[in-house]
Amino acid sequence: SLVPMSDILEKANREGYAVGGFNMNNLEALQAIIEAAEEEKSPVIVQASEGAIRYINMEYAVALAKAAADKASVPVALHLDHGGSFEKIIQCIRNGFSSVMIDGSKLPFAENIDLTNKVIESAHAAGVTVEAELGKIGGTEDEHTVEDKAATMTDPDEAVEFIEKTAVDALAIAIGTAHGVYKGDPELDFGRLEEINEKVEIPLVLHGASGVSDADIAKAIDLGINKINVNTAFQQIFTAKMREVLEDPEVYDPRKICGPAKDAMKEKVKEKIRLFGSNNKA
Numbered sequence: 001s002l003v004p005m006s007d008i009l010e011k012a013n014r015e016g017y018a019v020g021g022f023n024m025n026n027l028e029a030l031q032a033i034i035e036a037a038e039e040e041k042s043p044v045i046v047q048a049s050e051g052a053i054r055y056i057n058m059e060y061a062v063a064l065a066k067a068a069a070d071k072a073s074v075p076v077a078l079h080l081d082h083g084g085s086f087e088k089i090i091q092c093i094r095n096g097f098s099s100v101m102i103d104g105s106k107l108p109f110a111e112n113i114d115l116t117n118k119v120i121e122s123a124h125a126a127g128v129t130v131e132a133e134l135g136k137i138g139g140t141e142d143e144h145t146v147e148d149k150a151a152t153m154t155d156p157d158e159a160v161e162f163i164e165k166t167a168v169d170a171l172a173i174a175i176g177t178a179h180g181v182y183k184g185d186p187e188l189d190f191g192r193l194e195e196i197n198e199k200v201e202i203p204l205v206l207h208g209a210s211g212v213s214d215a216d217i218a219k220a221i222d223l224g225i226n227k228i229n230v231n232t233a234f235q236q237i238f239t240a241k242m243r244e245v246l247e248d249p250e251v252y253d254p255r256k257i258c259g260p261a262k263d264a265m266k267e268k269v270k271e272k273i274r275l276f277g278s279n280n281k282a
C-alpha cells in the first residue's frame with residue numbers, strides 16, 4: 001500500500017540522500033517511474049499536479065498509484081504536487097493520497113502559515129504527510145507564472161519561524177531554480193541553502209530540477225536537499241521518443257508509440273535515481 005511521504009523522507013534526511021518527486025501525467029509515466037524504482041531498488045514519490053489529476057481523473061489516478069504500490073517491492077508515496085487550496089487537499093486525502101503539498105507561497109507569510117496549519121490539522125489526523133513552500137520558485141506551474149525577476153528566494157530566518165509555527169513535514173525552498181525550461185543556465189544560491197539547512201531540521205525540497213546540472217544537483221544534496229522534483233525533463237524525453245517513432249508514417253498503434261516513450265523515460269528516471277543516491281535504499 002501507499003506509504004506516507006514522511007517515512008521515505010525521514011530516512012533520506014538521516015542518511016543524506018534525496019528521493020525523486022516524479023510527476024505522473026499519464027499511465028506510461030507511472031509505469032516508467034515504478035519500473036525504474038523497482039530496478040534501482042529505490043523508494044519513490046509519485047506526484048500528481050492538480051492539472052494531472054484533471055487530465056487522468058481523480059479516481060483513476062489514485063487507483064493506478066495504489067495498484068502500483070501494492071505490487072511494488074519498494075516504498076511508494078502518492079503526493080499532490082502544488083496543491084492550491086484547502087478544498088483540493090481534502091479531496092486528495094479523501095481519495096487516498098498519502099501526501100500533499102500545500103503551496104501557499106504566493107500568500108503573505110502569516111497567511112501561508114495559517115493555511116499550512118489548517119491543512120496539517122486534517123492531513124496529520126489521516127496519517128498524510130504535508131509539504132509546504134516558502135519563497136517563490138520561478139517559471140510556470142499550471143496556469144500560474146512567476147516572473148523570473150520577481151521570483152524571491154527563501155529567507156533563512158523566515159524558514160526557521162515557519163517551522164516553529166507549523167508542524168510541517170517537508171519544506172520546498174526557493175534558491176534559484178525554476179519550473180519548466182530554463183532561459184539561461186540556472187544559478188543556485190548554495191550559501192542560502194547551506195544556511196537554511198543549518199537552521200532547519202526537516203527535509204528540504206528542491207523544485208524545478210529539470211535543467212539543473214548533475215554537479216549542482218549533487219551539491220544541493222550534499223547541502224541538505226532530500227526531495228527533488230522532476231517533471232519537464234521526463235516530458236521532453238517522452239515526447240522526443242514519440243516524435244522519433246512517428247517519423248515512420250506506417251505506425252498507427254498507440255502502444256508502439258507510447259511504449260518506447262515509456263522505456264525512454266524509464267531510463268531517465270533510473271539516471272535521476274542514481275544521481276539522487278536513493279538507489280538501493282528501499
Ligand code: G3H
Nearest residue numbers: 049051052141142179231
Ligand atoms: O511544478 C509543476 C509541475 O511541473 C506540474 O506541472 O501543472 O503542468 O502539471 P503541471
Ligand code: 13P
Nearest residue numbers: 180207208210229231232
Ligand atoms: P520541472 O518541471 O522544472 O522539472 O519542475 C518540477 C516540479 O517542481 C514539480 O513540482
Ligand code: ZN
Nearest residue numbers: 179207208229
Ligand atoms: Zn514544483
Ligand code: NA
Nearest residue numbers: 178180208210
Ligand atoms: Na526546471
